[in-house]
Amino acid sequence: MNLVRAELERLAARRFVQLMVVLLAFAFAVTAATTLAGSHKPSASELNSARQQATEARQSMETAFQECVARRDGAQPTEDGGSFLPDDCSQIDPVLQDRLPIAADFLPGVFSFAQQARPLLFFLIAFLVLFGFLVGASYIGADLNSGGVVNLLLWRPRRLTVLATKLGTLLGTVLVLALLASVAYLATFWVIGQTAGLAGQLSGEFWRELGAVHGRGLVLVLLATAVGFAIATLGRHTSAALGALAAYVVVWELGARLVLEIVDAPQSDLFMLTSHVGAWLNGEARFYDEQICRGGDIGFNCQGFYTLSWLPSLLVLLGITGGLTAAAFAVFRRRDLI
Amino acid sequence: MSAVIEIEGLRKTFHSMRNGRRVAVDGFDLLVEEGQVHGFLGPNGSGKTTTLRALLGLVRADSGRMSVLGQPSPELLPRVAGQVGAIVESPQFFGNFTGYRTLRLLARAGGVPVSRVDEALDLVGLRDRGDERVKAYSLGMKQRLAVASALLKDPRLLILDEPANGLDPAGIREMRDLMRSLAATGVTVLVSSHILGEIQLICDHVTIISQGRRVASGRVDEVLAGYDRHEFLVRVADPQRAAELLDAAELTAVVDGEALVVSGASDPTVISRVLGEQGLWVGELTPLRPDLESVFLELTGAHPSVPRQVDDSALPYAAQGDAVIDLDRGVDA
Numbered sequence: 001m002n003l004v005r006a007e008l009e010r011l012a013a014r015r016f017v018q019l020m021v022v023l024l025a026f027a028f029a030v031t032a033a034t035t036l037a038g039s040h041k042p043s044a045s046e047l048n049s050a051r052q053q054a055t056e057a058r059q060s061m062e063t064a065f066q067e068c069v070a071r072r073d074g075a076q077p078t079e080d081g082g083s084f085l086p087d088d089c090s091q092i093d094p095v096l097q098d099r100l101p102i103a104a105d106f107l108p109g110v111f112s113f114a115q116q117a118r119p120l121l122f123f124l125i126a127f128l129v130l131f132g133f134l135v136g137a138s139y140i141g142a143d144l145n146s147g148g149v150v151n152l153l154l155w156r157p158r159r160l161t162v163l164a165t166k167l168g169t170l171l172g173t174v175l176v177l178a179l180l181a182s183v184a185y186l187a188t189f190w191v192i193g194q195t196a197g198l199a200g201q202l203s204g205e206f207w208r209e210l211g212a213v214h215g216r217g218l219v220l221v222l223l224a225t226a227v228g229f230a231i232a233t234l235g236r237h238t239s240a241a242l243g244a245l246a247a248y249v250v251v252w253e254l255g256a257r258l259v260l261e262i263v264d265a266p267q268s269d270l271f272m273l274t275s276h277v278g279a280w281l282n283g284e285a286r287f288y289d290e291q292i293c294r295g296g297d298i299g300f301n302c303q304g305f306y307t308l309s310w311l312p313s314l315l316v317l318l319g320i321t322g323g324l325t326a327a328a329f330a331v332f333r334r335r336d337l338i
Numbered sequence: 339m340s341a342v343i344e345i346e347g348l349r350k351t352f353h354s355m356r357n358g359r360r361v362a363v364d365g366f367d368l369l370v371e372e373g374q375v376h377g378f379l380g381p382n383g384s385g386k387t388t389t390l391r392a393l394l395g396l397v398r399a400d401s402g403r404m405s406v407l408g409q410p411s412p413e414l415l416p417r418v419a420g421q422v423g424a425i426v427e428s429p430q431f432f433g434n435f436t437g438y439r440t441l442r443l444l445a446r447a448g449g450v451p452v453s454r455v456d457e458a459l460d461l462v463g464l465r466d467r468g469d470e471r472v473k474a475y476s477l478g479m480k481q482r483l484a485v486a487s488a489l490l491k492d493p494r495l496l497i498l499d500e501p502a503n504g505l506d507p508a509g510i511r512e513m514r515d516l517m518r519s520l521a522a523t524g525v526t527v528l529v530s531s532h533i534l535g536e537i538q539l540i541c542d543h544v545t546i547i548s549q550g551r552r553v554a555s556g557r558v559d560e561v562l563a564g565y566d567r568h569e570f571l572v573r574v575a576d577p578q579r580a581a582e583l584l585d586a587a588e589l590t591a592v593v594d595g596e597a598l599v600v601s602g603a604s605d606p607t608v609i610s611r612v613l614g615e616q617g618l619w620v621g622e623l624t625p626l627r628p629d630l631e632s633v634f635l636e637l638t639g640a641h642p643s644v645p646r647q648v649d650d651s652a653l654p655y656a657a658q659g660d661a662v663i664d665l666d667r668g669v670d671a
Contacts, residue, residue: 002446002447002448002449003446003447005446006443006444006446006447007447009443009446010432010443013432013434013435013439015434146430146432147429147430148430148431148432150396150426150429151429151430151431151444151487152444152447153394153395153396154394154396154419154422154424154425154426155419155444155447155448155491156416156419156447156448157394157395157412157415157416157419158416334398336352336391336396336397336398337391337396337397338388338391338396338397
């Protein structure tokens with residue numbers, strides 16, 4: 001417990017951590033201020049007009065779908081009267097759409113919390129993932145490089161205990177910080193929506209979905225933190241983690257992706273970590289691969305999409321993080337600290 | 339007296355892609371007994387710091403047996419870590435912390451009462467500067483802080499690697515007084531240093547390492563006595579004639595300017611009697627005693643007149659005859 005307290009104090013005192021927290025607060029403040037400045041409370045007439053436009057948009061979608069079905073069934077001539085109608089009418093079936101037009105879509109200059117909460121949360125999660133990775137890497141990297149770990153080991157000559165305490169303290173701190181930041185962040189935009197915009201349809205399902213994204217985002221933040229910590233431990237330096245990240249992005253996400261496309265590798269997105277990050281965060285991810293439609297009995301309406309669900313993505317992310325962390329502990333246990 | 343530190347046959351080899359294989363410590367032995375102030379000497383790259391790191395579990399030894407306060411190290415080092423204060427080379431501290439906060443964190447991590455922090459700062463002369471940030475400290479102040487960190491635990495054993503690094507003459511003297519006062523309270527001190535005069539003043543025992551091997555060990559005065567050639571500096575009016583008379587008396591005399599260096603005389607009165615009987619009156623008769631520096635240079639083959647590289651493979655003096663001078667155990671051939 002004493003070691004945890006000491007590590008907490010060291011972590012909180014790190015300039016880099018303080019700088020990242022300030023940056024987080026700054027980004028938060030800028031986003032909130034610009035949102036507040038660019039939004040206003042809609043008047044009754046604006047709301048009525050928006051609702052009417054939304055109703056018309058939904059009706060228009062329904063009409064287009066009915067026309068498409070009628071043409072498909074031969075009840076109407078194939079000419080579509082100037083509007084585009086796809087061969088596969090399910091593409092414009094209102095029932096199958098992710099979402100239907102709502103009044104908020106027709107209220108320019110009005111911030112809608114229900115509409116914007118998810119993308120805002122994604123932005124925050126992206127920042128916190130970066131925060132966790134960099135803080136995790138610098139926390140152990142700087143300590144290894146400066147001799148801080150050696151100092152500590154002279155006091156507590158139990159390497160695995162010391163490293164595990166450092167990682168545990170780091171993960172706990174990042175989790176608490178991420179939780180507080182995200183709750184404050186969402187609460188602020190909820191207040192903006194209530195007072196200077198539109199709250200929108202905040203149903204139970206909305207909160208459940210937002211909570212799920214939030215939870216998955218926090219898991220991702222912790223995984224990124226552990227990965228940064230593990231790579232910096234393996235490389236003895238913060239820059240090892242930064243270099244590994246840059247090398248991965250350039251060599252694999254850009255270079256290997258290009259090569260896989262050139263050699264027509266099937267479902268190459270499955271080999272990219274970003275695909276798994278996206279699938280985990282969103283619950284699933286869809287990717288296009290024209291090879292899917294090249295088979296003999298795929299059918300005329302093959303669209304060439306395949307889906308990556310959250311569970312295999314989580315397993316991949318956990319496997320990589322767990323592997324790197326285990327390697328870091330194994331190496332640190334035997335390493336000469338000079 | 340019981341052994342506080344025991345090292346037998348310690349061997350450590352470093353491997354690197356660029357430099358290949360380098361033997362840092364090669365079958366090294368060390369014995370430090372309770373209450374000793376034990377000097378640990380060796381040229382740069384001789385294996386001092388590697389030995390201390392291995393002893394403290396920071397470096398994995400290839401082979402050998404080590405124990406600290408009776409516990410095998412590094413396996414059971416945690417059992418006695420609370421009684422061992424150590425600094426290895428110049429420890430780095432977090433620049434943004436004050437000296438006080440640095441020690442408080444260490445005290446907290448090691449389960450030591452925070453009240454010890456003030457005592458430790460006071461002991462090393464940093465009491466009035468404890469509230470300043472470490473980055474504002476001079477090298478000598480950082481070194482004092484390092485020593486304070488080692489003293490926090492109120493240790494039974496203090497291991498100090500080059501504690502005088504960066505200290506000014508007054509600081510070196512304070513450090514010497516501190517070690518003496520600690521030794522007087524029963525703390526066993528193992529101190530490595532390049533400042534041989536300091537070691538001679540502070541330490542009662544010494545171990546000299548060269549090329550990863552022990553080349554001398556024992557009480558400081560006995561190690562020095564082992565290198566005493568019983569030489570005397572003699573000043574007389576006619577050195578040339580005096581040399582002839584001493585040669586005739588089966589003593590070896592070499593004329594050195596206006597003086598003579600006489601060896602082979604176990605008793606200086608023989609010299610004054612031989613010369614006096616022939617009417618040559620001795621103006622000065624001074625025994626030429628070896629100091630630690632001359633012994634160190636002789637044992638490690640580090641002669642100041644020859645530019646020497648840290649990794650020179652020249653065998654140390656004692657190793658040439660494959661013998662180790664251990665005055666506690668006799669000479670091992």
